[in-house]
Amino acid sequence: MTVALAPFVVDLPAVEARPRMPAGFRAVAVATGIKSSGGLDLGVLATTGGAASAAATFTTNRLPAASVQLSRANLERSGGRTCAVLSTSGCANAATGPAGDRDQAALADALADRLGVGPELTLALATGLIGSRLPVDAMRPWLDRLVPDRLMPGDTGLAALAEQLRTTDTRSKAASLRIKLPGRDGRHRGVIVCGVAKGVGMIHPRMATMLALLLTDATVEPAVLRTILGPIVERTWNQLTVDGDTSTNDTVFLLASGSAGTAPVEAGSPAGQALARALEAVARSLARQQAADGEGATTLVTCQVSGGRDTVEARAAARAVVASSLVKAAIHGRDPNWGRIAAALGNAHTGAGPVPVDPDRLTIAIAGVSVYAGEPLPFDRDVLAARMDAPEVVIRVDLGQGEAAAEAFGCDLTEQYVVENSTYTT
Amino acid sequence: MTVALAPFVVDLPAVEARPRMPAGFRAVAVATGIKSSGGLDLGVLATTGGAASAAATFTTNRLPAASVQLSRANLERSGGRTCAVLSTSGCANAATGPAGDRDQAALADALADRLGVGPELTLALATGLIGSRLPVDAMRPWLDRLVPDRLMPGDTGLAALAEQLRTTDTRSKAASLRIKLPGRDGRHRGVIVCGVAKGVGMIHPRMATMLALLLTDATVEPAVLRTILGPIVERTWNQLTVDGDTSTNDTVFLLASGSAGTAPVEAGSPAGQALARALEAVARSLARQQAADGEGATTLVTCQVSGGRDTVEARAAARAVVASSLVKAAIHGRDPNWGRIAAALGNAHTGAGPVPVDPDRLTIAIAGVSVYAGEPLPFDRDVLAARMDAPEVVIRVDLGQGEAAAEAFGCDLTEQYVVENSTYTT
Numbered sequence: 001m002t003v004a005l006a007p008f009v010v011d012l013p014a015v016e017a018r019p020r021m022p023a024g025f026r027a028v029a030v031a032t033g034i035k036s037s038g039g040l041d042l043g044v045l046a047t048t049g050g051a052a053s054a055a056a057t058f059t060t061n062r063l064p065a066a067s068v069q070l071s072r073a074n075l076e077r078s079g080g081r082t083c084a085v086l087s088t089s090g091c092a093n094a095a096t097g098p099a100g101d102r103d104q105a106a107l108a109d110a111l112a113d114r115l116g117v118g119p120e121l122t123l124a125l126a127t128g129l130i131g132s133r134l135p136v137d138a139m140r141p142w143l144d145r146l147v148p149d150r151l152m153p154g155d156t157g158l159a160a161l162a163e164q165l166r167t168t169d170t171r172s173k174a175a176s177l178r179i180k181l182p183g184r185d186g187r188h189r190g191v192i193v194c195g196v197a198k199g200v201g202m203i204h205p206r207m208a209t210m211l212a213l214l215l216t217d218a219t220v221e222p223a224v225l226r227t228i229l230g231p232i233v234e235r236t237w238n239q240l241t242v243d244g245d246t247s248t249n250d251t252v253f254l255l256a257s258g259s260a261g262t263a264p265v266e267a268g269s270p271a272g273q274a275l276a277r278a279l280e281a282v283a284r285s286l287a288r289q290q291a292a293d294g295e296g297a298t299t300l301v302t303c304q305v306s307g308g309r310d311t312v313e314a315r316a317a318a319r320a321v322v323a324s325s326l327v328k329a330a331i332h333g334r335d336p337n338w339g340r341i342a343a344a345l346g347n348a349h350t351g352a353g354p355v356p357v358d359p360d361r362l363t364i365a366i367a368g369v370s371v372y373a374g375e376p377l378p379f380d381r382d383v384l385a386a387r388m389d390a391p392e393v394v395i396r397v398d399l400g401q402g403e404a405a406a407e408a409f410g411c412d413l414t415e416q417y418v419v420e421n422s423t424y425t426t
Numbered sequence: 427m428t429v430a431l432a433p434f435v436v437d438l439p440a441v442e443a444r445p446r447m448p449a450g451f452r453a454v455a456v457a458t459g460i461k462s463s464g465g466l467d468l469g470v471l472a473t474t475g476g477a478a479s480a481a482a483t484f485t486t487n488r489l490p491a492a493s494v495q496l497s498r499a500n501l502e503r504s505g506g507r508t509c510a511v512l513s514t515s516g517c518a519n520a521a522t523g524p525a526g527d528r529d530q531a532a533l534a535d536a537l538a539d540r541l542g543v544g545p546e547l548t549l550a551l552a553t554g555l556i557g558s559r560l561p562v563d564a565m566r567p568w569l570d571r572l573v574p575d576r577l578m579p580g581d582t583g584l585a586a587l588a589e590q591l592r593t594t595d596t597r598s599k600a601a602s603l604r605i606k607l608p609g610r611d612g613r614h615r616g617v618i619v620c621g622v623a624k625g626v627g628m629i630h631p632r633m634a635t636m637l638a639l640l641l642t643d644a645t646v647e648p649a650v651l652r653t654i655l656g657p658i659v660e661r662t663w664n665q666l667t668v669d670g671d672t673s674t675n676d677t678v679f680l681l682a683s684g685s686a687g688t689a690p691v692e693a694g695s696p697a698g699q700a701l702a703r704a705l706e707a708v709a710r711s712l713a714r715q716q717a718a719d720g721e722g723a724t725t726l727v728t729c730q731v732s733g734g735r736d737t738v739e740a741r742a743a744a745r746a747v748v749a750s751s752l753v754k755a756a757i758h759g760r761d762p763n764w765g766r767i768a769a770a771l772g773n774a775h776t777g778a779g780p781v782p783v784d785p786d787r788l789t790i791a792i793a794g795v796s797v798y799a800g801e802p803l804p805f806d807r808d809v810l811a812a813r814m815d816a817p818e819v820v821i822r823v824d825l826g827q828g829e830a831a832a833e834a835f836g837c838d839l840t841e842q843y844v845v846e847n848s849t850y851t852t
Contacts, residue, residue: 062783063772095768095785097801130765131802202752202769243751244670245766246773325669325751326628326847333848339556340671342521343628346489347672357488359521375523376557413848415841421752422759422839 005365005396008304008405012281019162019174020155022192022217024049024257027157028146029164032139034090034128042139043087043164044111045213045255046151051081051121052255055225057233059250065094066104067126068251074108077120080222084121085213085253086111088139089167089198090128094248103134110140114147125211126249127167127198129425158194165198165211168420170293173197175285179278181218181262181271191218191260193278199290200297201421203242204323210237212252212286217260218275227267228276229254236283239315239408241323242294243417254279291322291409292391296417300392301331301410307363307397308404313348313355315406320348320355321395322410331393332412336384338364338371341395361400367393431791431822434730434831438707445588445600446581448618448643450475450683453583454572455590458565460516460554468565469513469590470537471639471681472577477507477547478681481651483659485676491520492530493552494677500534503546506648511639511679512537513551514565515593515624520556520674529560536566540573551637552675553593553624555851584620591624591637594846596719599623601711605704607644607688607697617644617686619704625716626723627847629668630749636663638678638712643686644701653693654702655680662709665741665834667749668720669843680705717748717835718817722843726818727757727836733789733823734830739774739781741832746774746781747821748836757819758838762810764790764797767821787826793819 021027027045034041056075058068067088074082086107093100104124112119126134152160162172176194183189197212220228233252265271292300303321308314321327324344330337341364348355364372367387369379447453453471460467482501484494493514500508512533519526530550538545552560578586588598602620609615623638646654659678691697718726729747734740747753750770756763767790774781790798793813795805 060780061769061772062774062780063768063785092765095765095798095802097785099801130769131798132765202766245750245752245769248769248772324671325843326671329844329847330851332844335848335851337851339518339521339558340628342489343487343556343671343674346487346674348488354486354488359489359523372521372557375525376521413844415844417751418755418758418839418841418844421755422761425756425761425763 005363005370005398008306008396012277012284013177015175015177015281015285019158019176019194020192021158022194022215022257024217024259025215026151026153027161028151029160030142030146032142034088034135040164041088041090042142043161044084044147044151045161046084046115046148047257049257049259051083052257053220053222053225054080054082055222055229055254057229057252059247061246061248063095063248065092065126065249066096066100067093067124068249069101070104070108071123071251074120074123082121082123082255083115083117084111085123085125087125087164088134089165091126091132091134092128092130092249093126093134094130096131096133100133103136106136107139110143111147114143123253125251127211130248158196162196165196167198168295169198169200173286173289175282177278177281179274181265181274183261184263189260189262191216191262193282195282195286197286197290199242200293201243201295202245202247203240203290204244204246210247210250214254214279214282217257218265219258219262220256220265224265224267224272225254225256228279232276232280232283235280236287239319240287240291241319241410244323287409291411294411295420296414297411298414299331299412301412302392302407303395303397304407305397305399306405307399307401308406309402311404311406312350314404316350316355317345317348317397317399318406318408320344322408325413328410328413332414334385334388336366336371336381336388338366342372345397357399358401363398363400365396431789431796431824434732434822438703438710439603441601441603441707441711445584445602445620446618447584448620448641448683450643450685451641452577452579453587454577455586456568456572458568460514460561466590467514467516468568469587470510470573470577471587472510472541472574473683475683475685477509478683479646479648479651480506480508481648481655481680483655483678485673487672487674489521489674491518491552491675492522492526493519493550494675495527496530496534497549497677500546500549507547508549508681509541509543509547510537511549511551513590514560515591516554517552517558517560518554518556518675519552519560522557522559526559529562532562533565536569537573540569549679551677553637556674584622588622591622593624594721595624595626599712599715601708603704603707605700607691607700609687610689615686615688617642617688619708621708621712623712623716625668626719627669627721628671628673629666629716630670630672636673636676640680640705640708643683644691645684645688646682646691650691650693650698651680651682654705658702658706658709661706662713665745666713666717667745667836670749713835717837720837721846722840723837724840725757725838727754727838728818728833729821729823730833731823731825732831733825733827735828737830737832738776740830742776742781743771743774743823743825744832744834746770748834751839754836754839758840760811760814762792762797762807762814764792768798771823783825784827789824789826791822
């Protein structure tokens with residue numbers, strides 16, 4: 001007996017194979033010695049045509065890093081405008097006390113000085129070891145040398161920035177796609193939407209995210225950017241977990257340079273919807289890249305839930321499955337142990353309380369094979385284990401209670417995760 | 427510079443080295459073939475002098491096992507009285523649909539029949555693989571053979587029961603202590619308080635627990651037992667986590683046989699307080715045994731939080747630290763990576779929202795060495811790493827915001843946890 005579950009449709013455009021930088025941005029990255037590996041650890045993104053519109057979401061961790069505090073304050077002071085982002089990796093500059101705040105401000109001042117703008121027109125991203133200080137004196141000469149003359153336009157700058165964001169990531173993460181939006185003259189303009197992001201540990205976004213930078217050359221007011229960004233983050237990064245730990249430094253920035261010459265994009269308009277869909281496609285691609293490259297991970301685990309009473313409950317149910325250590329370990333062992341999926345669903349919680357799960361209406365499928373539908377279903381364990389031996393394992397759940405659907409992204413739990421996080425100080 | 431943190435005082439009596447069975451109970455355990463290892467998998471506890479008073483707490487998982495549903499219903503029907511507990515290991519009898527409910531009821535009927543009591547005077551504990559069925563036909567003849575003639579009084583019965591509860595536990599878990607309570611004639615009577623429990627995976631109690639059985643021969647009405655049990659569970663098992671997964675089968679039973687001939691114990695009376703303290707000492711010992719024997723674990727991790735605004739927040743902060751995968755992995759590597767502790771504290775949540783953490787007032791010590799007090803403190807990493815190389819690592823946190831204190835229990839995260847949970851179907 002097999003119970004077929006309807007396919008879960010993700011209605012978003014495909015991202016491109018080669019990430020592209022939108023017009024109006026330049027970037028550079030350099031190794032200043034923060035990372036003991038000698039890798040790129042200081043990145044600068046700057047606009048070329050005046051301030052870009054900006055929106056952001058930040059960590060809900062109650063000990064936010066200095067970079068988060070500075071960026072939040074600057075966005076407020078500037079009314080959602082920015083000329084540059086200073087990105088550091090290898091040092092989180094979190095739990096560093098007042099000295100850490102002074103370090104972050106000194107770098108913002110130096111960058112603003114080089115660009116000839118006010119310091120409130122800069123933002124900051126930081127990732128790395130919590131509790132260590134930034135080597136500001138070693139970093140400042142690099143800003144003098146690189147900004148603004150060595151900033152690189154185009155895809156080279158974007159690639160450098162993506163590379164600089166890496167810490168324990170095994171590969172850099174970027175995505176882009178092109179759309180057409182109406183210009184002020186009514187004729188369509190080509191617009192690029194792109195993003196870079198870092199993973200891959202201390203990832204369990206909650207009303208927030210990890211480090212990601214979304215860029216476009218469309219013309220969009222800050223208020224419209226904020227309207228667009230919130231729901232996208234809810235559906236992508238807030239549905240991502242690697243290890244259940246929410247970092248002190250989580251940040252997503254969305255910057256719009258306006259360099260493509262489009263008419264101002266309004267929220268909810270056809271152009272606004274097209275831009276939002278493109279941004280969500282990029283964000284979803286980055287979240288999936290982050291999950292697939294989770295620390296020690298070998299397998300991207302996607303849980304797609306349908307039949308929820310509402311979206312909040314469907315999202316919570318999907319997150320509970322990909323967050324379960326026991327489900328993650330079973331996926332690693334290619335063990336179709338659906339009982340752990342059922343137990344994880346039974347533990348799903350929203351802010352309002354537990355998600356109701358009715359065992360009589362519940363359906364579960366792993367890698368396309370139905371294993372439970374109101375009762376345990378017979379299935380061939382060896383065949384299913386073989387199907388699970390893939391780079392991505394999709395767990396389909398139908399709660400049988402309504403029309404709401406949601407997905408969540410995670411990864412398997414491996415011995416290598418433990419090795420990486422017990423052998424090294426990260 | 428060293429900032430001294432005041433010692434965290436646990437004001438409870440010590441448990442005894444050799445666990446003892448209270449008067450009025452007998453037990454037996456046998457291997458019926460549920461466990462493929464051939465280990466003990468069916469246990470029966472029965473009273474010798476009529477029904478005992480009983481109280482219970484159960485899992486909050488929304489897919490509770492058949493054993494949980496049956497026990498909850500029977501306790502309601504009996505008004506908190508019971509004559510026997512049927513305990514099975516190797517099969518959780520969860521997510522087994524209506525057939526699983528019928529299996530559980532058939533075993534309860536058979537046990538009640540052998541004892542000559544109503545089926546509502548039996549309770550059930552079950553642990554093991556979710557989604558598999560109990561071999562009822564193979565088990566029933568064993569009940570006929572063992573009950574009531576082979577039930578063993580005293581410590582032998584208790585040891586058999588503790589052994590039968592094991593699944594992936596590397597050792598059985600039991601604790602007891604003796605106190606004196608006033609008899610009806612005013613002269614004091616010796617009373618035994620004991621408990622057995624199982625670990626060691628899918629443990630993250632939430633308003634509930636895992637499997638544990640607390641027994642005493644004091645005379646206590648069911649309503650008084652319930653008043654005593656709730657706060658104890660809050661301070662012990664609800665502060666325990668192994669892997670963040672809450673099982674479908676979590677159950678704690680507290681049974682009082684009345685066989686010691688004490689006067690009825692009243693809640694809040696000196697006798698009630700003495701009994702509650704003894705029960706909490708046993709519960710705390712069992713919770714610590716469970717944490718120390720967490721799947722794959724090598725180290726008991728205790729987080730003791732002081733300076734909270736209230737107990738609920740202090741408990742949440744302590745739980746957040748021992749639940750963090752990154753903290754657990756760092757402990758495994760003897761890495762004094764206090765930044766992960768700070769990040770975990772920053773993520774602590776109660777049902778009412780995030781726990782406020784003020785970095786200026788926060789103090790953290792690991793294994794007696796202060797590492798953070800409003801700012802990072804210098805310390806000798808090698809010396810601290812050597813101190814962490816112990817069977818228990820205590821993390822002391824002071825939130826600097828009030829007088830409330832709490833502790834939580836967990837274990838390190840090891841490669842072996844992943845091996846156990848990916849290589850075998852458990």
